[in-house]
Amino acid sequence: MENSYILETHNLRKSFGGLVAVADVSLRVKPRTLHSIIGPNGAGKTTFFNLLSGNLQPTSGRVIFKGLDITGIPAYRTAHLGIGRSFQITNVFPNLTVEENVRLAAQSLGHDNFKFWSHYLHYSHYQERAREILEQVGLADQARLPASLLPHGGKRKLELGILLAADPELMLLDEPTAGMAREEIPRLMEVIQQIRQQGDKTIMLVEHKMDLVMNVSDWITVMHQGRVLAEGAPAEIAANEVVQAAYLGDLYGDLSEGMA
Ligand SMILES: Nc1ncnc2c1ncn2[C@@H]1O[C@H](COP(=O)(O)OP(=O)(O)O)[C@@H](O)[C@H]1O
Ligand SMILES: [Mg+2]
Known part of the structure; x- marks a missing residue:
């Protein structure tokens, strides 16, 4: 239990x-x-x-x-x-490259920190890990760009990459x-789904948008x-009248698109 x-x-x-x-x-x-x-x-x-x-x-x-x-x-x-929690851009070093940011994150919380490895092995190990992660989150082509030059969507991908680099068991997103941008969202959700499928x-x-998580x-x-209104598998939640009422209520009109 x-x-x-x-x-x-x-x-x-x-x-x-x-x-x-x-x-x-x-x-x-x-x-x-x-x-x-x-x-x-x-x-x-x-x-x-x-x-x-x-x-x-x-x-x-x-x-x-x-x-x-x-x-x-x-x-x-x-x-x-x-427990890994992403903190928007506060963990990003703007003057370092995208890849350096991910590598540093891997090193700072890496489990091998206290092992007696040579500096070179250390470095190449984390470098390789950083490249894998950039591939995974779709930033491989921007690896050498200073983090500050990433567009907003790229920064959100980098946050996810930095979080992955620490290899947490539980990720809080x-x-x-x-x-x-709307057209970038499906790709990021795909990345999250891939992490789940691993x-x-x-x-x-x-x-807050129900349609994204369904x-x-x-x-x-x-x-x-502040309270739990309902819980269940996605299909149950979609069919739950209490949830629909909360989402479709006038106060929450901005959310009703999620029910479409
Ligand atoms: N540090 C804080 N001090 C005072 N009120 C807060 C603080 N953080 C959040 N709140 C209030 O708590 C409520 C829940 O906020 P939040 O957890 O941010 O909701 P959500 O993430 O679901 O939009 C809101 O009414 C918000 O104004
Ligand atoms: Mg919030």
């Missing part, structure tokens, strides 16, 4: 003054699945991720990762335990396609006003 979920939350709560952003959320994530968390803007999705990664301390409740209680453990430690990672994907998710949790 305790090994059947990689991540569990129990009544996880975060209040900001009088506002309850995450209201007693309990969910369980199966290993090597893609588990999406969807919901309108303001539903508490990003705050929930911040509680998992240790960027925020919960008001109450617990986070269990691989059977270990990690509640309130700071982000640098959850990263070393195998918060709206990875945000701000991307089968060695668990991916949690936060997204085809790639094994399981979907719907959040609404």
Whole structure:
């Protein structure tokens, strides 16, 4: 039983003054699945991720990762335990090339850091890993470009590459396609799907557009006003009338395109 979920939350709560952003959320994530968390803007999705990664301390409740209680453990430690969270462009060194950024990320959290390898072996190992990753995320052609010169969509791919470089067991992706040109989105979703299909990672994907996650998710949790409104396989969620009402409600009209 305790090994059947990689991540569990129990009544996880975060209040900001009088506002309850995450209201007693309990969910369980199966290993090597893609588990999406969807919901309108303001539903508490990003705050929930911040509680998992240790960027925020919960008001109450617990986070269990691989059977270990990690509640309130700071982000640098959850990263070393195998929880990877992308942070938009804050981890990117703008003057280094795209490839150097990915290589450094591989080195900084690489498991071989303390082994007595020669410098050269170290370097070529991580260099090769960086090239594989750039291939995977579709940035191989931009490898030598300074990161600052990437277009917005390229920067989002680089974030994903930097995250992959650290080889986390659990990847937390918060709206990875945000701000991307519409025609670039399917390619990035394909990359995420490929990572899922490789089968060695668990991916949690936060997204407010329901249509983006329907085809790639094994399981979907719907959040609404800090709470879990529904959860299930994509087809169940698509057919769920309570979810439809929340998404089609006037307040959330911007999301109704996702139901088409
Ligand atoms: N640091 C913060 N201080 C105060 N309120 C916050 C903070 N972060 C988020 N909130 C509020 O918590 C609610 C949930 O926000 P968020 O988790 O960003 O939602 P989502 O990612 O689903 O759009 C919103 O009402 C937001 O304004
Ligand atoms: Mg958010």
